Amino acid sequence: MIELAGLTKRYGLKTAVRELTCVIRPGQVTGFLGPNGAGKSTTMRMILGLDHPTAGRALVEGRPYARLTDPLTVVGALLEARAVHPGRTAFHHLLCLAQSNGIPRRRVGQVLDLVGLGEVGAKRPKGFSLGMGQRLGIASALLGDPRILIFDEPVNGLDPEGIHWVRNLLRRLAAEGRTVFVSSHLMSEMALTADHLIVIGQGQLLADTSMAGFIEENARSYTRVSSPDRERLLDALNSAGLAATPASGPGADGALDLEGDQTVAVGELAAERRLVLHELCHHRASLEEAFMRLTRQAVEYQARDGAEDRRGAGSRQGWEG
Amino acid sequence: MSHARRVLLSEWTKIRTVRATVWTLASALVVTVALGMLISALLNNGFDDLSREERLTFDPTFISFAGTSLGQLAMIAFGILVVSNEYGTGMIRASLAAVPVRGELLAAKLAVATALALAVGMVTSFAAFLLGQLMLGDHRTDLGQPGVLRAVLGTGLYMGLIALFAMGLTWVLRSALLSFGVQIPFFFMISNILANVPATEKVGDYLPDQAGSRVMAVIDDGGWPYGPWVGLLIMLAWVAAAVAAGWFVLRRRDA
Missing domain, CATH: 3.30.70 (Alpha-Beta Plaits)
Known part of the structure; x- marks a missing residue:
């Protein structure tokens, strides 16, 4: 379980995440949706203790991330495909992470096989395609067999077969009773994977609801x-x-x-x-359209709000995909 | 296995599995020894052309360490790479997710990399001295002479410390490009200029590399305002400041 309580991140005048409060529960895939720049990655980095919150807190299994002993065995995260040194082989990349958390060496080979990189474990990632890099990132998330998984845009750069594979993997992990928190800016992708949705726009919580409830309420x-x-x-x-x-x-x-x-x-x-x-x-109306409508309203509201009180809520968000 | 040992083992794996870090250490050794031998051989041949004063203050130990001026750059490069490897690639996020207590990650990385740099530094120092003396022929000295062993051990220490200084500063600067751009020109040229131009000489003598290299000399030619151990202490203070700054930045900033 992941708990966010009033989680806030400000960079100077710009607020990336604003008083985010929600709970991400085990046994289901929770989709984390929002346009690019909505604050999804920042939120995930704060959960992992990489970015310091300006206010509020994020707890995993009831504790701040930095208090976990051998955190990789509790939380596995795919943050960005290229969190890898290009000159260190895939095997050694995973090995140095495994060693720091007391994970046995044989587990490295297992996760490489699991993500379909068994053949290229001895190769350096500088020659990897975007999809292979993404698979290596997923392998590092699975390394410690964690109860909580956090994936930031896991299907980026994957081919259709890879996307299908990730979708099944996420569903399987949730079915095993794990907490699966996965971000995407693609509603259509989430519609096929997530049971529960947390939607943010400009760092603010717009919806925290089941997928069925979201469709009911928002699909015109x-x-x-x-x-x-x-x-x-x-x-x-x-x-x-x-x-x-x-x-x-x-x-x-x-x-x-x-x-x-x-x-x-x-x-x-x-x-x-x-x-x-x-x-x-x-x-x-498609879920995609419903989602876009919801987030667009938030953007416009924010822009007006910002103009009125001169806080400058930031530039308009870009939309991709 | 204890927690600290796990993190140390992980950092050791990180260093040994990237070619560039291994190569910089190897070149620190080769460059220092080879250049030291060359200059020793040249001075041996040209000894008679030296002035009377130069002959009186001739320091065969110091001469055999002439290669450190270039070899230290490879040590600095090693120090920069060990740390900047984490940043150029986003690896730092994976590393901090695995070891979230930042002081722990920093301490483990510095401990492993410094131990390695010190070991290579000591081998380099002894090799440079022994092979340098071989080239110096009749003008050579040996480890039994007063102050010589101190200078040889001190030079090994210097090589390790200069790498540690570079590591500390790179935690502050975080980028390989910036770290190389600042540190290599500084230690290659600027420090030497500051220490040799009369206007800045007094300040320049207290720069980390200038102070630290005092320990390499056996014969005091009167050009130093302090002794070998004080010089090393001055360098240690610089190193401590660089590491403290690195730790401060790592703790405070978002990864």
Whole structure:
């Protein structure tokens, strides 16, 4: 279990993480979501005692990270793919980490095989692809067979087969009763992996909810309707008190969108007015879109907030992926 | 195995599994000995051309250590690399996640690397002395003469300490580029200039390498304001300050 209590990190005037309070529980995959620059990596570094919090604290198994004896056997972390000296072989990289925590030498070979790097253990990582580097990072996280796993963007640079492998690995680790905390800026990826979500934007907690709850609350649903006689359809909808807006996005040309599920009302209205319909269906917005909407609102709120009290909440966040 | 021993073993693995650190130590030995032999041989051949005063203060021990001026740069490079290897690559985060008590990581790394630098320094010092004397022919001295053994042991100590000084400073500077850019020019040129230009000579004599190298001389030519052991103590104070600064920075800053 990981507990964050009022965790805050400020760099000068910029607040990277603002009073983050939440609990990451064992036995499930907890997705940590937010746009790039939202403070995910900073939070993870503070959990590991690498960055000092400005205020608040982070506890693992009830203790600050620095108080753990042989921390690698309690917490395994993939922080960045290249936390590796390029001139030290994969085997020796893992060996020096293992030795410092009293992990037996044979475990090094085991984790190398586990992540599919058994063949290149004697090679120097400077020739590794991004995906291989990521696998080596995952191997170091698994080294101490820890109860808690922290992965920062684990699928970055992996090919589809690798992504599939990471997804299964995360699910398996959680099924074994471990605490699995994994960050991503890709909602679509999390939708396939996580049971629980913690969403942050500009360092602030936006949502701490189950995946199902998140979908329920945030994925907007709408009814799309299109007719060759668009003007008459619009009149009919207006007179029936159904608010419609022109649809946007690819393949939307000329279609109209209505909030919620209105297929029955629109179908009956069209029959009554003898209107030809080419499309009538109920859509649920993608989770990706819901997530983007949630974080975008937060960004805008923050920007206004910052302008008002002149604290300068920081630049607008970039969005990738 | 005790906790401290585990961390020491881990640091030993880190040093021996990167080629560059091993090579810098090897070149410290080779450069110091080879250059010392060359200069000893040249002076032996040209001894008769020296002035009367130069002949009177001729110090065969000091001459055989002439190679340390270049060899120490390799020692400094070793000290820089041992620490900057962690930073250039993000390895420091993996290291601190494994050993989160920062003082522990720093102490283990410095202990292992300094022990190694001292061992190589001692071998270098004895080899440079013995082979240098071989080149000096009739002008040679031996370990039995007063002050000679002290100078040879002191030179080994100097080589280890200069590496430790570089390590301490690199914990502060954190980048290999910056550390090399500051330390190599300083010890190669700037320190020597400061110690030899009349305007800055008095201050320059107290720089770490100038003070430390006093121990290499057996014959006092009157150019030093202090004796060999005081010189070494001055150098030790510099080293202690560099290590303390490194520890302070490592403790305070985010990794």
